[in-house]
Amino acid sequence: MYRVYNSVRLNVLLLRPDPGNERFGLGPFFRVEPLGLEYIAAALLARGHSPAIVDLRFRRVSSWVKRTRPRLVGISCMHALEYDRVLETAREVRRAAPDAFIVVGGHAAAAFPGPLEKSEIDAVCVDDGEETVPALADAIEKGRPVSGVPALRRKFSEGWTSTAPLADRTDLDAVPLAARSLVERDRRRYHCLLFRPVWLVETARGCPYRCNFCSVWQLYGRSFRERSIGAVVDDLASVGENVFIADDLFWNHPDRSLALARALKERGVKKRWLLVQTRTDLVCRRPDLLEAWRPLAKDFDVFFGLEAASDEGLAGVVKDTGVWASIEAANIARSFGYGVTGNFLVDPDWDEARFRELWDFVAEHGFQRAGYTILTPLPGTELFQRLAPVLEGQPWFKYDMHHVLWEPRLGPRRFFELYAETWRRSILNTRGEKKLSDWMRQVSVADVPYITRVLLRTQRMMRAEAYLKEHHASVPVIAHEYPSEAAPAS
Numbered sequence: 001m002y003r004v005y006n007s008v009r010l011n012v013l014l015l016r017p018d019p020g021n022e023r024f025g026l027g028p029f030f031r032v033e034p035l036g037l038e039y040i041a042a043a044l045l046a047r048g049h050s051p052a053i054v055d056l057r058f059r060r061v062s063s064w065v066k067r068t069r070p071r072l073v074g075i076s077c078m079h080a081l082e083y084d085r086v087l088e089t090a091r092e093v094r095r096a097a098p099d100a101f102i103v104v105g106g107h108a109a110a111a112f113p114g115p116l117e118k119s120e121i122d123a124v125c126v127d128d129g130e131e132t133v134p135a136l137a138d139a140i141e142k143g144r145p146v147s148g149v150p151a152l153r154r155k156f157s158e159g160w161t162s163t164a165p166l167a168d169r170t171d172l173d174a175v176p177l178a179a180r181s182l183v184e185r186d187r188r189r190y191h192c193l194l195f196r197p198v199w200l201v202e203t204a205r206g207c208p209y210r211c212n213f214c215s216v217w218q219l220y221g222r223s224f225r226e227r228s229i230g231a232v233v234d235d236l237a238s239v240g241e242n243v244f245i246a247d248d249l250f251w252n253h254p255d256r257s258l259a260l261a262r263a264l265k266e267r268g269v270k271k272r273w274l275l276v277q278t279r280t281d282l283v284c285r286r287p288d289l290l291e292a293w294r295p296l297a298k299d300f301d302v303f304f305g306l307e308a309a310s311d312e313g314l315a316g317v318v319k320d321t322g323v324w325a326s327i328e329a330a331n332i333a334r335s336f337g338y339g340v341t342g343n344f345l346v347d348p349d350w351d352e353a354r355f356r357e358l359w360d361f362v363a364e365h366g367f368q369r370a371g372y373t374i375l376t377p378l379p380g381t382e383l384f385q386r387l388a389p390v391l392e393g394q395p396w397f398k399y400d401m402h403h404v405l406w407e408p409r410l411g412p413r414r415f416f417e418l419y420a421e422t423w424r425r426s427i428l429n430t431r432g433e434k435k436l437s438d439w440m441r442q443v444s445v446a447d448v449p450y451i452t453r454v455l456l457r458t459q460r461m462m463r464a465e466a467y468l469k470e471h472h473a474s475v476p477v478i479a480h481e482y483p484s485e486a487a488p489a490s
């Protein structure tokens with residue numbers, strides 16, 4: 001545990017950039033707090049430093065640089081689609097604070113730092129940030145060389161080099177609680193579809209499975225780490241009533257999951273809404289976990305990586321289970337009163353028959369609440385390495401799993417017509433089974449304008465032309481919009 005200092009030592013500004021591309025996919029409906037930065041901020045506070053967190057989806061960077069006068073600036077890069085926007089943010093910081101040290105970290109930065117090794121950035125963190133960022137702040141404050149700080153790619157006169165790795169994977173209990181107070185000013189802006197405000201909570205990190213499209217297990221070497229039950233109970237007891245659990249694989253450790261459910265009940269924790277992500281085969285093996293957890297929230301959604309409508313499709317992405325599990329897990333979850341949602345992958349290699357197979361599967365098993373992403377080789381995966389020559393020159397904003405990075409087998413027009421038709425069969429199509437008016441009945445009057453805006457935005461996923469327009473773009477189309485209600489409060 002860290003020593004607690006009495007005096008403030010270094011001003012550190014932690015930035016969550018605007019991803020620049022939330023035109024498709026989950027971005028518009030899921031806007032969540034920068035939890036990784038909040039854990040780093042808690043580690044900095046425990047070492048006597050003075051961190052501020054600024055979410056650039058709602059605020060402007062230059063005024064916050066002026067206000068906080070940081071000597072160290074950390075920028076998060078969670079998704080590969082954000083690389084260019086992160087570089088742009090670093091340039092803005094550099095202009096406003098020429099002497100600040102700029103470090104980038106977060107999932108995509110750690111999994112594949114190459115695109116960030118540019119002159120505007122000083123270092124990239126290639127592991128979790130709770131140990132590295134405070135060590136970096138200490139080094140900068142004391143004028144010690146950065147080469148002694150672990151888990152960095154760092155810029156030096158002749159290029160970029162790596163510092164020593166962390167001795168061990170960071171113990172998640174080293175920083176038991178995130179510094180949530182640093183983002184409270186934006187709390188009302190964090191939402192997941194109908195639920196607002198929303199809190200993001202992490203109980204465990206990593207995944208031991210090996211799906212070939214996922215960069216998480218490849219970054220963490222298939223490890224799985226847990227926060228202690230006491231820390232999770234304290235955290236869940238302190239946050240509000242709508243909670244998205246960030247864990248890559250919830251319920252992975254059954255005994256601990258049962259013990260956690262018991263401890264939460266004893267503490268009297270009950271939420272309005274909970275969302276967890278997990279695997280279908282795990283639910284089939286252990287329905288008792290779902291039974292134990294269900295009373296902990298009024299509405300409880302479970303998100304499955306459904307991926308494919310056939311065993312062959314699942315084998316193709318190394319899912320290590322069959323479609324029988326998708327069907328059975330959905331039945332089990334529904335029988336306990338869970339909302340079943342999930343995601344299917346659409347492969348640019350598909351012919352028409354594969355689309356129809358997916359539509360039939362969705363209709364037969366009632367998966368209309370699922371979403372659809374295009375199979376995309378994400379940096380940090382073996383798939384990406386293998387396809388690197390084909391991917392050369394594609395702009396990063398296209399790595400949002402709603403673009404294709406090479407010509408699809410059916411040609412772009414037909415492919416996107418069928419992809420848009422796939423989305424039209426989802427619950428998000430306001431011209432489909434669930435109309436805009438049905439959505440409105442589920443929200444408070446005050447939330448009607450905002451839900452209408454989000455839903456209208458998602459309708460572009462049902463229009464082939466919207467995808468085709470971007471498919472032909474070879475340079476990033478970066479629109480910097482602020483939601484009208486959230487004029488930058490800087």
Ligand code: B12
Nearest residue numbers: 025026027030036074075076079080105106107125128129
């Ligand atoms: C929450 C989440 C989201 C949320 C919110 C994201 C947001 N816009 O704020 C939503 C649901 C919107 C989302 C959307 C998408 N997501 Co997402 N998401 C996650 C998830 C599940 C959890 C992240 C998290 O908060 N973890 C908990 C915190 C505590 O951990 P952390 O963020 O990793 O932070 C630690 C370190 O990374 C590091 N760190 C973090 N920031 C910084 C900064 C500095 C300076 C330093 C030094 C260190 C550092 O230290 C932190 C503390 O240890 C991750 C899974 C994952 N394991 O990363 C996927 C993940 C990041 N998402 C992914 C993907 C693919 C997407 C989508 C494309 C999916 C889709 N279907 O559309 C969209 C893209 C949206 C968009 N257009 O921007 C992939 C990214 C793959 C890649 N290489 O690009 C991941 C890894 C999931 C996966 N299994 O593949 N996502």
